[in-house]
Amino acid sequence: MSDTSTVCAITLFPSVTMLDVIGPYEALWRVPGVDVVLVAAERGPVRAGGGGELVAAATFSEVPHPEIVLVPGGPGTAAAQRDAVLLEYLRRAAATADWVVSVCSGSLVLASAGLLEGRRASTYWASRDVLRGMGVDVSTERVTFDGNVVTASGVSAGVDLGLRLAARLAGDDTAAAIQLGMEYAPEPPFEIGGNEGPPPDLVQRFEELRAGWPAKTGGVR
């Protein structure tokens, strides 16, 4: 770690969405000089949506001033928005960070911490109205850069965000090589409606499906 000049702290919380974390993780740890560390109030396993577990390797107080602070979203977002310890960490870290970042409904947590005032931000497609209701200028772009605040739309958009942030950190040539490292030449099997939003029948099927998820997401949706 002797050549590390940039620490990226990704905050975990109960019922986080794993891919919100791992998309940017995979892009950013491959950047020369960057270390990505998963952080939480306490070290140890954190149960994610779907029942899997990621490990927080460090506490908030052990990584007080990361160069990049990133908050993911997921079924646990509403509880995270009321987590005073997490919000205080985000505020303190953001005060000195080069980049303040969210993926998916993590933007709601940034907003709850007061970090999106006067900002334009992306969020999960199903969370746009909520974020708008918090006074944020909601972008429908997949990734939005506004000053040093970088926000992505939902879940898999964290991969796009990670690569675009890698390009800011290390240049396009390096980020393209990282994209090759991740073999990111996606072939999504279905049409889901693009940035402006999904068709109503697909939303209805999604809501039916989501009704069955709380058993797998710690009781929340």
Place this chain on the structure above:
Amino acid sequence: MSDTSTVCAITLFPSVTMLDVIGPYEALWRVPGVDVVLVAAERGPVRAGGGGELVAAATFSEVPHPEIVLVPGGPGTAAAQRDAVLLEYLRRAAATADWVVSVCSGSLVLASAGLLEGRRASTYWASRDVLRGMGVDVSTERVTFDGNVVTASGVSAGVDLGLRLAARLAGDDTAAAIQLGMEYAPEPPFEIGGNEGPPPDLVQRFEELRAGWPAKTGGVR
């Protein structure tokens, strides 16, 4: 879990690539009746490429006959190919599984277990020659179905595999709704050359980058 009829076991090993695991995980746990469990020889944290940790929730012997068995790849693949306990688990699980699956260089582990004989399979772009050298008919498709063997190309291709397997399990309408749940409308920022392979200058930059990764991947590349 009372309505669960399908268990998907994803095998972990040291220096696995997290996204190889989490791409299919996010698609498959959202399928009604499917539970995804991360398994290893012993329960507990497993260090992945990039330094993060996933938790094996169950041992191999606790999940002997999953309906789906999936092996990811990553910097630890070569060691995994020599891991007799892992290979024996894969052989036993595959003997009764509905689906035998790999992502990225996980195909090399399937081949080492003798599970790709006479099969056509995808793998990580940089592992194609190695897999071909093991006598496997290598596909350049992003996801290849050959009977009950399903294999993906590298890292992020596990998302595509997960959604396509979800469609086989639950139908296109459900899989499309899951794709919406993951907001998978990707916008890769760079061109990396498609399924036939990357341009030589990009490969060279990738190799230069990768030379710096062993410090972050448990000493292996």
